[in-house]
Amino acid sequence: MIIKSFAPSPLTKGLQALVTRLHPTHPQYQNFQQELKNKEAGDFGEQYVMKELQQMALLNDCYILHNVTLPSALPMQIDILLIVPNAIILLEIKNIRGTVHLKNDPRQLIRTSDSGEVHVFTHPEIQLEQYIQGMKHFLDTQNVSIPIYGAVVFPFNNVNIHREEGRLPILMAKELPIFLHKHLEKSKETTTMAEIKNIILSHLRNRTPFPLCQYYQIDASALRRGVYCENCGGFGMEKLKIGWHCQMCQHRCRDAHIQSLKDYSMLVGETITNRECRDFLMIESEHVAKRILQKLQLPRSGSNKNSRYKLSGLYMNR
Numbered sequence: 169m170i171i172k173s174f175a176p177s178p179l180t181k182g183l184q185a186l187v188t189r190l191h192p193t194h195p196q197y198q199n200f201q202q203e204l205k206n207k208e209a210g211d212f213g214e215q216y217v218m219k220e221l222q223q224m225a226l227l228n229d230c231y232i233l234h235n236v237t238l239p240s241a242l243p244m245q246i247d248i249l250l251i252v253p254n255a256i257i258l259l260e261i262k263n264i265r266g267t268v269h270l271k272n273d274p275r276q277l278i279r280t281s282d283s284g285e286v287h288v289f290t291h292p293e294i295q296l297e298q299y300i301q302g303m304k305h306f307l308d309t310q311n312v313s314i315p316i317y318g319a320v321v322f323p324f325n326n327v328n329i330h331r332e333e334g335r336l337p338i339l340m341a342k343e344l345p346i347f348l349h350k351h352l353e354k355s356k357e358t359t360t361m362a363e364i365k366n367i368i369l370s371h372l373r374n375r376t377p378f379p380l381c382q383y384y385q386i387d388a389s390a391l392r393r394g395v396y397c398e399n400c401g402g403f404g405m406e407k408l409k410i411g412w413h414c415q416m417c418q419h420r421c422r423d424a425h426i427q428s429l430k431d432y433s434m435l436v437g438e439t440i441t442n443r444e445c446r447d448f449l450m451i452e453s454e455h456v457a458k459r460i461l462q463k464l465q466l467p468r469s470g471s472n473k474n475s476r477y478k479l480s481g482l483y484m485n486r
């Protein structure tokens with residue numbers, strides 16, 4: 169049973185906004201484009217494994233959660249967490265194509281793409297060990313004692329894996345039923361499962377790396393300003409009395425400014441003033457900007473000209 173469903177990672181959404189807004193001549197543009205592709209592939213893999221888990225009758229009475237962050241001494245962002253009778257299982261999903269070498273001493277994941285390019289990544293075991301320790305620490309603070317297992321899962325057969333001896337299981341998604349069955353055989357006890365589920369749900373954290381200009385140390389002036397046309401991709405839609413008009417493709421849209429304000433919140437800052445709003449959306453009238461911001465019913469601090477509108481609710485709820 170899924171109790172926290174799949175959702176694209178906030179960083180994927182942020183990188184989409186960054187790649188849309190950053191000028192292609194920016195020296196880091198291609199790096200961000202590549203990072204976005206990696207994140208999108210990662211999300212796709214996680215979504216696939218979530219679907220597979222949902223279809224396993226074996227997990228009908230277990231709890232499945234996507235993307236779990238809990239308060240802990242060690243940073244954690246668990247791709248998939250399973251609460252099964254008498255155990256917690258953490259899955260680290262790796263959707264990487266090409267040839268992968270998982271080497272020890274030091275532990276690294278080395279990926280060679282089909283075109284021969286070599287990239288080095290953190291060994292997924294290191295992440296998973298950290299999450300298992302972090303999870304253990306979190307449960308200790310809640311006075312819960314339960315075995316925690318983990319596995320690294322490669323969702324698709326688009327990867328050729330060479331592995332030196334390791335400490336944690338590395339599986340293909342198709343092996344998950346057998347792997348999970350082994351853990352589920354041991355016990356049928358379900359009372360603590362509900363308790364653990366409630367503890368985890370009430371401590372979930374929403375961690376985002378926003379604003380990305382700060383995170384990646386990009387000058388916000390390198391971003392393209394203006395309202396973006398969803399139809400042709402052009403910038404600089406013109407404000408009409410009601411809605412927005414694209415001079416390039418004649419497309420009209422009532423709420424085109426909402427995506428731009430979401431972009432602002434993910435890239436530049438989580439609050440915005442009337443002046444910053446006019447500058448980013450490229451509108452002249454203070455009155456029009458005020459109407460736009462007020463209509464969104466955003467939490468506000470300060471009064472009159474010093475009002476700051478809080479934008480973080482935009483990308484989370486819409």
Ligand SMILES: [Zn+2]
Binds near residue numbers: 397398414415416418
């Ligand atoms: Zn257009």
